[in-house]
Amino acid sequence: MPTERDVWASQLRKGVLELAVLALVAHEARYGSQIVDELAARPALAITAGTVYPLLARLARAGLVKTTWQESPVGPPRKYYALTASGRRQLAAMAAAFGDVSSALNDLLGDLR
16 A cells, blocks of 8 residues: 555656656657656656656647657667657756756755655
8 A cells, every 4th residue: 555655656656657758858869768767766756667658649739748769779669759849849848947946845845854
């Protein structure tokens, strides 16, 4: 059974998932399972493929990411996701807003952590 901390962490993760995915594909184009793996490497951001793929589809429909198919060294071709110019602007706005919220919370929490 999830603890209160687990439930709270899950809600926070959902709130920043779009920002995290946009930040990952801003560095270089990535395929879906690579995004899942890279988020899993950061336990506070770990999510399932069932959450990532619908988000990637929504980001593509919104014009924030573009997709390309590339051959894979093993297995079938992979769909890669890369940030568009619109996605880069959205990422900058989201990062600024997140920075403001993070800074304000850090001020409030002070030495309570």
